[in-house]
Amino acid sequence: MQYLKDEIKSSIISAALDEFEEKGFNDASIRTIARNAGIATGNLYRYFNSKEELFNYIMEPVSERFTGLIFGDFKADANNLPVLADVVDKIMSFYEKDSREFMILLDKSEGSVYQNLKENLIDLIEKRMKEELRSKLKAEGIIIADEFIFHILASMLIEGILRILKQCKGDDRRIRILISQMLALNLNYFEIMKKDPVFSRNLK
Amino acid sequence: MQYLKDEIKSSIISAALDEFEEKGFNDASIRTIARNAGIATGNLYRYFNSKEELFNYIMEPVSERFTGLIFGDFKADANNLPVLADVVDKIMSFYEKDSREFMILLDKSEGSVYQNLKENLIDLIEKRMKEELRSKLKAEGIIIADEFIFHILASMLIEGILRILKQCKGDDRRIRILISQMLALNLNYFEIMKKDPVFSRNLK
Amino acid sequence: MQYLKDEIKSSIISAALDEFEEKGFNDASIRTIARNAGIATGNLYRYFNSKEELFNYIMEPVSERFTGLIFGDFKADANNLPVLADVVDKIMSFYEKDSREFMILLDKSEGSVYQNLKENLIDLIEKRMKEELRSKLKAEGIIIADEFIFHILASMLIEGILRILKQCKGDDRRIRILISQMLALNLNYFEIMKKDPVFSRNLK
Amino acid sequence: MQYLKDEIKSSIISAALDEFEEKGFNDASIRTIARNAGIATGNLYRYFNSKEELFNYIMEPVSERFTGLIFGDFKADANNLPVLADVVDKIMSFYEKDSREFMILLDKSEGSVYQNLKENLIDLIEKRMKEELRSKLKAEGIIIADEFIFHILASMLIEGILRILKQCKGDDRRIRILISQMLALNLNYFEIMKKDPVFSRNLK
DNA sequence: AATGAATGAGCATTCATTCAT
DNA sequence: GATGAATGAATGCTCATTCAT
Secondary structure: OHHHHHHHHHHHHHHHHHHHHHHHHHHOOHHHHHHHHOOOHHHHHHHOOOHHHHHHHHHHHHHHHHHHHHHOOHHHOOOOOOHHHHHHHHHHHHHHHHHHHHHHHHHOOOOOOOOOHHHHHHHHHHHHHHHHHHHHHHHHOOOOOOOHHHHHHHHHHHHHHHHHHHHOOOOHHHHHHHHHHHHHHHHHHHHHHHOOHHHHHHOO | OHHHHHHHHHHHHHHHHHHHHHHHHHHOOHHHHHHHHOOOHHHHHHHOOOHHHHHHHHHHHHHHHHHHHHHOOOOOOOOOOOHHHHHHHHHHOOOOOOHHHHHHHHHOOOOOOOOOHHHHHHHHHHHHHHHHHHHHHHHHOOOOOOOHHHHHHHHHHHHHHHHHHHHOOOOHHHHHHHHHHHHHHHHHHHHHHHOOHHHHHHOO | OHHHHHHHHHHHHHHHHHHHHHHHHHHOOHHHHHHHHOOOHHHHHHHOOOHHHHHHHHHHHHHHHHHHHHHOOHHHOOOOOOHHHHHHHHHHHHHHHHHHHHHHHHHOOOOOOOOOHHHHHHHHHHHHHHHHHHHHHHHHOOOOOOOHHHHHHHHHHHHHHHHHHHHOOOOHHHHHHHHHHHHHHHHHHHHHHHOOHHHHHHOO | OHHHHHHHHHHHHHHHHHHHHHHHHHHOOHHHHHHHHOOOHHHHHHHOOOHHHHHHHHHHHHHHHHHHHHHOOOOOOOOOOOHHHHHHHHHHOOOOOOHHHHHHHHHOOOOOOOOOHHHHHHHHHHHHHHHHHHHHHHHHOOOOOOOHHHHHHHHHHHHHHHHHHHHOOOOHHHHHHHHHHHHHHHHHHHHHHHOOHHHHHHOO
């Protein structure tokens, strides 16, 4: 019986992933999940007590691992990578394993307990950026008038990464290329623009 | 009576803004809006004939002003600003009082007539970026392997601008400072990072 | 004040007649009646406590007069008209005075206390027909196997009359012509048909 | 399960028939139907996807059979029955088990797809009557001053037939007797009455 | 007296959850 | 264990009726 149970549980989770991915937590239909799992609606409730529990069951380990990885103490990390690059790298490596759950967690979890995860991640990156950049910027003689800029940069970074991950689902090579190009071009575009006096004036 | 009416209309709009902001157009509840506005469900319909009409009443002026500004004919513009900078500048000039509505329009309008506005805006910026950058990048000897990168950059730009507008509603000066810093720091951060061999290796 | 009141009452009644005539009791809208009467919705309730009361106020005198005329004791009638022809004649003369209320009463009163009036009228005519015809038919040697036939004939008569009245609203001459032709042709059509052997066989 | 399902489906249909018969399609309440069927409102929707679908499910077979029979090509009929008698005969052959549905179809279907069926039927019979009678009446020297009389006769015929079908559901013999008596008595009643001078004067 | 804004129960329909089998 | 029928509260919306002004 246990074998059968596990098989059904798997098919529920599989169908749930499809549904949550497509519709998000709020708009996902338990009926659709059960139907696509090949079981009766009521039977799903033998495995999970509610839509929320099902969602959390799927997302919790991923969320745990992710928050452990990302929000854990970076100081404990022996290697001396710049912390932000480290975060980006960790997101990318994390994505490789649990890409679907990861996207749902960050983009489709409205209404669930995870609905703030994306903002938390942005806040973390913001903090890392601050820690990391403050001294370097000072060394370069750049003054940051408004600390909120770190929040902006962090959210842009996440937005870019999520768009890339969404578009290139499963194609790790393309993901890495796009992320590195994103960073590089972000650089070059504005470097070019800087030379344009009208553009520069415009940003006075 | 008119005074009372206006007061209620305002409280409906205020409650609706909260609700649309929190749940999005589709998941917003008219009953909740009415309750939070302190009126009976039926009474809301004296002010707005449908959920859609309420949503559009709030969003339309913002949408009109915005699409007119952004999607209007850029060629007709006499000055010779780089087109993308122009778009950015126009978005920047678009913040004053409607930033909440603007955010809802771009992020919470699924199910309404505005549901594609954000992607359309990103597509427009993507197009402008391509037009503008292709020759300049060639001149710099930079090869774009994946055209999708322009889409990423465009969406990041929008994300950054939206966050700024959201945060700084009404503070023109702060918005201009943050946007210019955003562009500048995007530049500098990765310029600095480029010097880091581990970071560079990581982006191979 | 009383004068004003009467004027408003009249305009309510007039608007109500239009509305009941067009939509029937059930689907009539109090709002529409008030609007067309040129008063506020709430004010209508100073004159009539409910939709039902308004309907009844308009219909009661007509209904009273009609039932008095039609359902009263025919024996008390001095002249010796055949009773059924009398009923038809009375309906026609009644209609001349209160045609609109009459039609509403018989055709648009579903949901009100008058919803059975039409059936009652048919039952009455059925009864009159029975009383009147039994002896005459016996004298002619015609045997009625099924008493329900009188109900049929009565309902057909009413149906014909109502259709005529509905079509020829206000054109009394046309009404009289059509009713007499209806009776005459009913006669002739089947007289003609009777000569057709196939038709006769069909009615074996 | 299937047994239970059929039982409930029947009770829904039974309750729906009662409700549609009493209130008509438009004013019928799904809640009332569900309550009278002894089930929860939501459960009704497991059996029928909408009020319209429930109505059509009940009415469609009757409607199909009826319109096929009546509005089909009469020319294709090999036998040489007078066309009107043919229509009457066909309606007569149409009673068996569906008289309630048939009455709803013709009298209580406003708001549904069937709302014009009765008038269409009357129009058809009116047309047949005109075609058929024009020459015969001319031959008899009878002048029809108002063509609308055919419409009246057609609607009376339908009314009579419907009343008979309603009353005698399933009793083929009684239906045939009543219809032939209806036609015969319509004839004889006024033939008798014609001899009464007061009656004749009254129809001047 | 009169206004028309406000109420709240009603409508058809949906869906997470429970329950009889 | 499993089924899917059943529940009932929720949705957007309407309208007879009431109430503050």
